[in-house]
Amino acid sequence: AQSVTQPDIHITVSEGASLELRCNYSYGATPYLFWYVQSPGQGLQLLLKYFSGDTLVQGIKGFEAEFKRSQSSFNLRKPSVHWSDAAEYFCAVGALETAGNKLTFGGGTRVLVKP
Amino acid sequence: DAGVIQSPRHEVTEMGQEVTLRCKPISGHNSLFWYRQTMMRGLELLIYFNNNVPIDDSGMPEDRFSAKMPNASFSTLKIQPSEPRDSAVYFCASSSRGKDTQYFGPGTRLTVL
Numbered sequence: 001a002q003s004v005t006q007p008d009i010h011i012t013v014s015e016g017a018s019l020e021l022r023c024n025y026s027y028g029a030t031p032y033l034f035w036y037v038q039s040p041g042q043g044l045q046l047l048l049k050y051f052s053g054d055t056l057v058q059g060i061k062g063f064e065a066e067f068k069r070s071q072s073s074f075n076l077r078k079p080s081v082h083w084s085d086a087a088e089y090f091c092a093v094g095a096l097e098t099a100g101n102k103l104t105f106g107g108g109t110r111v112l113v114k115p
Numbered sequence: 116d117a118g119v120i121q122s123p124r125h126e127v128t129e130m131g132q133e134v135t136l137r138c139k140p141i142s143g144h145n146s147l148f149w150y151r152q153t154m155m156r157g158l159e160l161l162i163y164f165n166n167n168v169p170i171d172d173s174g175m176p177e178d179r180f181s182a183k184m185p186n187a188s189f190s191t192l193k194i195q196p197s198e199p200r201d202s203a204v205y206f207c208a209s210s211s212r213g214k215d216t217q218y219f220g221p222g223t224r225l226t227v228l
Contacts, residue, residue: 034216043119043206043219090158101146101210102171103217105158 002027002093004106012112013081021076021109023065023091032094033074034103035065039087047089050074061085086113117141119220121207127226133195136223139188140209148217149182149192150206158206164190165212197227 003026013019025031032051036044048059055067065076074091091106120139128134140147148163162172167184175182179198184190194201204224208217 036219043221044208046216046218049216101215101217102160102163103148104160107157 002031002095002104004091004093004104006089006091006106006109008109009107010110010112012114014114015083016080019076019078019081019085019111021089021091021111023074023076023106024072025074025091025093026072027093027095031074032101033065033067034092034094035059035063035074035076036090036092036105037061037087038090038108044090047076081111081113083113083115086111119207119209119218121205121220121223123223124221125224125226127228128197129228130198131196132227133193134197134201134225134227136192136205136207136225138190138192138207138220140190140207141218142188143211144209144218145187145212146210146217147184147190148208148210149190150208150219152204152206152222153202161192194225197225199227201225202227 005024007022034049035047037047038044047063048057050057050067057065063078067074088108088110090108092103094101094103122137146165149161152158161174162182164184182192204222206219206222208219210217
């Protein structure tokens with residue numbers, strides 16, 4: 001069975017500073033990896049996804065993530081954080097089964113942005 | 116497209132009452148997922164359907180929970196009887212078949228008193 005670990009529960013970053021959120025996964029085959037963002041009181045919005053090919057993936061809102069198979073990681077980065085990036089971020093791994101795609105989510109990392 | 120639609124957005128009920136949550140997936144999507152989000156357990160997959168057929172319900176907590184998908188554009192999650200520990204945000208998501216992205220609805224915040 002697949003699993004996802006997000007080691008950081010909370011991260012506080014100053015506006016304009018860089019941000020990196022860690023994600024480690026466990027899955028026996030080539031994983032499908034996702035990052036979602038959840039603003040307070042909202043549903044989850046897809047930031048980016050990795051299925052295959054280039055291991056550096058660009059997403060919306062200036063985010064990118066890098067798939068490192070040797071480290072079983074899929075860390076999310078943003079060079080310069082804006083106050084609107086304050087939210088909770090979820091990493092997920094997908095298992096392509098015969099009848100669908102089942103996602104397993106990490107516990108989330110809450111990002112606070114200081115002015 | 117309107118996205119995934121869930122109703123109601125908020126539900127407050129008393130212990131023992133029946134609760135029905137509703138979801139309309141994105142048109143053309145044939146996979147539908149129900150999730151529950153709590154502080155203690157995070158985001159958990161409860162059940163998912165493919166082409167209106169339940170594929171995996173291993174995440175359904177107990178017999179008090181049931182889900183149906185009578186057609187491609189509608190699904191319900193029912194809790195009967197409800198208990199305070201069922202209080203959570205329930206999300207519905209849909210995707211095209213296969214490895215495609217899941218799109219989430221805004222969620223239903225359920226409070227059981």
